[in-house]
Amino acid sequence: MGTNGDIPTLIVLVLGDSSVGKTSFVHTVCHDQPLSSPPPVTVGCHIEIKLYERRDRHQNPNLFFIEFHDVGGSVQHKNSRSSMFYDDFNGIILVSDLTSRPSYDNLKEWLDEVIRYRSQQKLPTEFTSEALKNFDIPLLLVHTKFEESKATSLLNNSKSPNNINNHSFSSSSLLPNYNRKSVLANLLNCDEIFIDCYSKKQFSNDTPNVAKLNSFFEKIYTLDTRTGYSVLEMIKALEKASGKAIPYKECLRRPGNFAIVYADLSLAFKELGWTAQRDLDEIYKGL
Structure with a gap:
């Protein structure tokens, strides 16, 4: 991406x-x-x-x-x-x-x-x-x-x-x-x-x-294997899976931190034939 x-x-x-x-x-x-x-x-x-x-x-x-x-x-x-x-x-x-x-x-x-x-x-x-x-x-x-x-x-x-x-x-x-x-x-x-x-x-x-x-x-x-999720999206998905509210506080990004960071898994697919196949909802179902 x-x-x-x-x-x-x-x-x-x-x-x-x-x-x-x-x-x-x-x-x-x-x-x-x-x-x-x-x-x-x-x-x-x-x-x-x-x-x-x-x-x-x-x-x-x-x-x-x-x-x-x-x-x-x-x-x-x-x-x-x-x-x-x-x-x-x-x-x-x-x-x-x-x-x-x-x-x-x-x-x-x-x-x-x-x-x-x-x-x-x-x-x-x-x-x-x-x-x-x-x-x-x-x-x-x-x-x-x-x-x-x-x-x-x-x-x-x-x-x-x-x-x-x-x-x-x-x-x-x-x-x-x-x-x-x-x-x-x-x-x-x-x-x-x-x-x-x-x-x-x-x-x-x-x-x-x-x-x-x-x-x-x-x-x-x-479904893009290089698509990232925000921390807030992860919290909301975990709340949905657990049925419980998770306390959190929204703050400004710390100076020097990148706004968006993605992991590129294309090499893993090319070398090993491996891809990430589950989204957050599927991942949290197994917790």
Whole structure:
């Protein structure tokens, strides 16, 4: 987690094949309006920033910046993008094009690429839930060109699912459908949204898309393994868990003390595959 003045900044990787609509999606989210024409192909990484206000405005902080890293999908850059873009992030959005079946099938390759780089561990060749065991990063699936496909043409062309019960994922898996969760979304245990990047109504207030997107934004803050808690938040959480009031006194910060200090656990994950997986409420339940 970085900071911009007094406001925290969280990084979200936006990954997917070239020309699936990543840049258009990010622009719509950040500027509340779609692009008027298709953007040029992203080379390297395109960055957009959104100021997000948390749903519970009494949370501290109630504002944070979300920095979207729209990573170019060119196959030629596969060997170099890991060390350039995968070291520091707080969440991942995987984007596919509903009119291109390979773009959906390739999403697991994109996630596998990140996991292998971050963990530096030998993983099974087949992408299964085992590969996600120590990868506690919030995820969201975004499927573009919804109006064009209506999420039916690709589904009708797909084969019967294989090994859904044991969460295997292959090119024969069912593709995304608006009326039911896709195999990949079930495997990753994440939400998915269906959009038309050139339609503003996709992100109108009180729509399922907005609710799922906001839920993802909340997760990247509250579940980020490098997110700190204030002393007051720790006291309140302990009061909640114990059912007892804890006496405390609010005082000014001592001269020379830092206002905010965070522990960066990325090295522990990279070297040991370990992440912090519990929030304050879960921690205090065990006391």
